[in-house]
Amino acid sequence: xxxxxxxxxGFLILTLFLVASITFFLMKLLPGTPFNNPKIPAxxxxxxxxxxGLDKPVWQQYLVYILGVAHGDFGTSYxxxxxxxxxxxxxxxxxxxxxxxxxxxxxTLLGILLGAVAAIRKNTWVDSxxxxxxxxxxxxxxxxxxxxxxxxxxxxxxxAPVALWEDGFSSSVLPTLALAMAPLANTARxxxxxxxxxxxxxxxxxxxxxxxxxxxxxxxxxxxxxxxPIVTIIGPMAVDLMVGSMVVENIFAIPGIGEQxxxxxxxxxxxxxxxxxxxxxxxxxxxxxxxxxLYGFIDPRIRLSGEAN
Amino acid sequence: MDxxxxxxxxxxxxxxxxxxVHAIRHVNFHLDKGETLAIVGESGSGKSVTMRTVMGxxxxxxxxxxxxxxxxxxxxxxxxxxxxxAMRGNDVAMIFQDPMTSLDPTMTIGKQVAEPLLLHNDISKxxxxxEAVRTLELVGINDAESRLNDYPHQFSGxxxxxxxxxxxxxxxxxxxxxDEPTTALDVTIQAQIIHLLKDxxxxxxxxxxxxxxxxxxxxxxxxxxxxxxxxxxxxxGDVDEVFxxxxxxxxxGLLEAMPTLETKRSRLFAIPGTPPDLLxxxxxxxxAPRNPFAMQIDTEQEPPFFQVSPTHFAATWxxxxxxxxxxxxxxxxxxxxxxxxxxPAKEAD
Numbered sequence: 013x014x015x016x017x018x019x020x021x022g023f024l025i026l027t028l029f030l031v032a033s034i035t036f037f038l039m040k041l042l043p044g045t046p047f048n049n050p051k052i053p054a055x056x057x058x059x060x061x062x063x064x065g066l067d068k069p070v071w072q073q074y075l076v077y078i079l080g081v082a083h084g085d086f087g088t089s090y091x092x093x094x095x096x097x098x099x100x101x102x103x104x105x106x107x108x109x110x111x112x113x114x115x116x117x118x119x120t121l122l123g124i125l126l127g128a129v130a131a132i133r134k135n136t137w138v139d140s141x142x143x144x145x146x147x148x149x150x151x152x153x154x155x156x157x158x159x160x161x162x163x164x165x166x167x168x169x170x171x172a173p174v175a176l177w178e179d180g181f182s183s184s185v186l187p188t189l190a191l192a193m194a195p196l197a198n199t200a201r202x203x204x205x206x207x208x209x210x211x212x213x214x215x216x217x218x219x220x221x222x223x224x225x226x227x228x229x230x231x232x233x234x235x236x237x238x239x240x241p242i243v244t245i246i247g248p249m250a251v252d253l254m255v256g257s258m259v260v261e262n263i264f265a266i267p268g269i270g271e272q273x274x275x276x277x278x279x280x281x282x283x284x285x286x287x288x289x290x291x292x293x294x295x296x297x298x299x300x301x302x303x304x305x306l307y308g309f310i311d312p313r314i315r316l317s318g319e320a321n
Numbered sequence: 322m323d324x325x326x327x328x329x330x331x332x333x334x335x336x337x338x339x340x341x342v343h344a345i346r347h348v349n350f351h352l353d354k355g356e357t358l359a360i361v362g363e364s365g366s367g368k369s370v371t372m373r374t375v376m377g378x379x380x381x382x383x384x385x386x387x388x389x390x391x392x393x394x395x396x397x398x399x400x401x402x403x404x405x406x407a408m409r410g411n412d413v414a415m416i417f418q419d420p421m422t423s424l425d426p427t428m429t430i431g432k433q434v435a436e437p438l439l440l441h442n443d444i445s446k447x448x449x450x451x452e453a454v455r456t457l458e459l460v461g462i463n464d465a466e467s468r469l470n471d472y473p474h475q476f477s478g479x480x481x482x483x484x485x486x487x488x489x490x491x492x493x494x495x496x497x498x499x500d501e502p503t504t505a506l507d508v509t510i511q512a513q514i515i516h517l518l519k520d521x522x523x524x525x526x527x528x529x530x531x532x533x534x535x536x537x538x539x540x541x542x543x544x545x546x547x548x549x550x551x552x553x554x555x556x557x558g559d560v561d562e563v564f565x566x567x568x569x570x571x572x573x574g575l576l577e578a579m580p581t582l583e584t585k586r587s588r589l590f591a592i593p594g595t596p597p598d599l600l601x602x603x604x605x606x607x608x609a610p611r612n613p614f615a616m617q618i619d620t621e622q623e624p625p626f627f628q629v630s631p632t633h634f635a636a637t638w639x640x641x642x643x644x645x646x647x648x649x650x651x652x653x654x655x656x657x658x659x660x661x662x663x664x665p666a667k668e669a670d
Contacts, residue, residue: 214423220378221417222437222488223410225402232436233425311427312472 013308020304024297031293032081032286033074039282040070046090046280064090081290087283091276097287101269105291107184108261108268112253114188119195119249124235124242126196127203131238132230134208142200149197154256158190158263176265187264191256195249199242207238240311243303250299254292325495325528326352326375331388333370333379342599344370346552347387352496357522357529359539359560361575362549365596368532371549372498374398375530376415377405393495410437414489418501420481424473430457431469434487441492452491459524460487460517479510486517493525500532515542536579540564545632548572551597551607558633565660567653568627568635570612577652590652606638614639614647 046064047057061067065076080087086097130142173186210216211234219233220226258270269288276284307314333345345367352358360368373379375390377397389396392412397405414437417423425433434457435449444452450469457465460483473481482502489497499518503511519542522529531542539546540560547557548571556569567573574592594611597603603610609619618624618638627640638644649657 214417214419215425217378218415218417218423218485218488219425219436221376221409221415223406223408223440224436225406228440233428236427237425313426313474 017301017305020301024294024301027297028290028293029078032078032290035286035289036074036077037070039285040073042280046282077286081286086287086290089276089281089284091279091281091284097283100272100284101287101291104267104269104272107266108257108270110184111187111191111257111261111266111268112250114184115191115253116195116246116250118188119192120199120242120246122192123196123199124203124239127200128207128230128235128238130200130204131207131211132226139204142204146197146200146204149193150201152193154190154193155259155263157193158187158260161186161190162263187260187266190260190263191253194252194256198245198249202241202245203238206241207234210234210238213237236310240307243306243310246303246306247296247300251296254295323354324351325354325393326530327391328371328375329389329391331371331374331390332386333367333374334384334386335380336382336384337600339600343602344383344552344599345374346599346602348549348552348554350547350554350557352528352530354495355522355526355528356544357531357542359531359533359543359546360549361533361536361539361546363534363596365599366549367552368549369500372415372500372530372532375496375498376409376413378409407441410489410494411441411492412494413496413498414492414494416482416485416489416497416499416502419505420478420485421505423485424481426473429470429472430476430484433473434484434491437488437492453487456487456491457484459521460484460490461513462487478506479513482506482510482514483517486514486521490521490525490527494527496530497522497527498530498532501534502531503538504533504535511538518542536564536575548575551602552599553607553636555608555637556635558629558635561660561663562630562633565656565663566629566633567656568629568633568640569608569637570614570639571608572635573650573653574611576656577650581652606636616644 046066047060052060058067065073068076077087084098086101089095089097089100092100126142126145130139133139211230216229216233219229224232254270257268258274260266261268261270262274269291272284273288275281276288328348328350331345331348332343334341335344348367348371350358350360360371362368370379370383374385375392375397377400379385385398388398390398392408397408400408424430431450431453434453435446438444438449438452439446442449454465454469457468462468462480462483468475473484476484482505486502497518502518503514506514515538518529518531521527529542531539533539543560545557546560546563547554548563548569549555550571556563556567556572558566563572564576567576571592574590577590578592580589592611597607597610603620604623605621606612606615606619606624609615612619616638624636624638624641626634626636628634629640639647
């Protein structure tokens with residue numbers, strides 16, 4: 013198991029290196045420079061370029077950058093003079109991580125519950141309500157939910173802050189709910205399908221023939237076996253959440269990282285784009301690694317084949 | 322003999338979009354303490370549905386339209402779901418067909434084998450696991466103690482079926498229902514499992530209902546045989562009576578279809594046609610359309626049971642005193658010959 017994790021971490025570093033390199037060259041292909049303002053005189057632009065090393069050939073810039081990254085130095089922002097990329101990210105990553113994690117936990121747990129209940133009460137009104145709920149959650153974009161929650165829950169009923177990040181946990185409730193709808197709906201759909209399958213399997217009938225009641229069968233045998241495919245979709249859902257948070261953070265005016273990302277792309281703030289890309293990539297690969305390890309805990313067949321490698 | 326199970330006039334319908342399917346059509350049978358009863362018949366004849374009724378594990382779209390299932394005198398059809406849960410795995414246990422899919426893939430076998438004990442007895446986890454080891458060794462899992470924490474995928478098919486059997490017998494049930502327990506296994510393992518079941522029957526003193534479509538297996542294990550066709554029992558008797566003195570043309574067909582060492586023809590026999598549609602069961606004998614010996618009356622009126630011996634009955638008009646003598650197939654003549662040699666006195670009457 014330790015050997016397996018170490019191997020995976022090696023691959024993780026390789027992935028980050030490749031992503032950083034590819035993003036670097038893609039960015040150089042973008043039209044324009046960070047200093048597009050026509051009011052700046054040409055000699056000043058040349059001076060700025062020299063200051064940031066942008067006058068050198070691309071391969072030299074690449075080497076300087078990659079060596080810097082290897083030492084943990086992501087450079088300084090062009091947009092916010094004097095602020096390092098590391099500082100920019102670390103000061104803003106907190107709210108985003110909190111929202112993402114909360115939405116993930118709330119979404120998957122409620123989704124598992126909703127899907128399981130729908131499967132157990134298959135073809136009844138409970139199932140229909142759960143299915144409709146899942147379709148709504150899946151097909152309506154999160155910014156619509158965000159706006160609706162903002163209008164009704166916050167503005168009309170005054171149950172939570174309308175926006176900003178100033179009241180601690182209560183500020184995070186509405187954006188979390190808006191973000192959680194998609195993973196909730198996704199999880200519920202997968203859970204229902206899988207659980208219906210599992211509930212009609214031979215080992216469930218055997219468990220019933222042992223004397224397990226309907227609910228004992230679900231708690232002891234069906235739930236765990238139905239959760240195996242849910243683990244699979246956690247990775248893609250994490251990606252959705254990262255992307256989704258950019259919009260939702262804007263709606264709730266939360267000083268998060270998604271908002272920062274959008275701003276730095278429009279201003280060609282190379283070091284910040286690079287830093288954020290590498291960070292997103294890092295978070296995603298870590299999520300995938302965790303998912304793979306989680307598999308082993310839920311499904312013993314996978315745990316053992318991992319050890320054999 | 323003590324009668325442990327008595328099924329009377331059982332009829333079951335399945336609701337489908339096309340209407341009710343009459344899957345079980347007034348079945349009667351009984352089971353005595355310690356005996357082995359084989360129920361044979363082709364797929365869809367209703368043997369598994371009948372047994373699922375005894376377990377109380379019918380599908381949601383099934384409804385019992387008549388009859389009673391008396392377990393030691395108590396009608397289980399009147400029991401609540403809670404009472405049924407208390408009965409399942411304790412008084413009546415079941416062995417399933419496919420050992421590759423009937424164990425929970427994410428639970429250790431120790432827990433799975435100990436589960437029925439913990440459900441039905443006031444016993445500590447430790448004591449239950451100890452009993453699980455003992456039971457696993459009884460069914461032939463070597464070194465069971467060190468394998469308690471293994472998962473099903475770490476066992477072979479034959480071993481898994483032994484584990485399924487261990488789960489079924491750990492509470493020493495009064496009735497053990499084996500639903501085609503050897504169908505998914507290869508022939509050498511089949512023989513071992515049959516031998517194991519016979520051995521266990523004497524050790525834990527249980528009655529076995531053995532569901533199968535393999536007559537070869539029946540000969541090795543059963544005391545009595547019941548032949549089912551289209552939701553009805555059409556012939557029943559002691560195993561020798563059904564094998565060597567069969568009376569129903571459907572039983573003849575089944576026996577003819579089973580190759581023996583004497584079989585000389587190059588092509589194996591098969592009963593022509595398909596079973597009837599139970600959405601709308603035929604009026605007379607359900608087997609009549611496939612029966613080369615069918616008479617006019619077979620299409621008009623259902624045959625009652627005719628007594629062949631005190632233990633042997635068959636529902637065919639051929640046994641009616643007015644029925645013509647038919648020229649039975651060669652294989653059946655051979656079997657009747659063996660029967661006559663064994664029971665010369667009876668044949669003389």
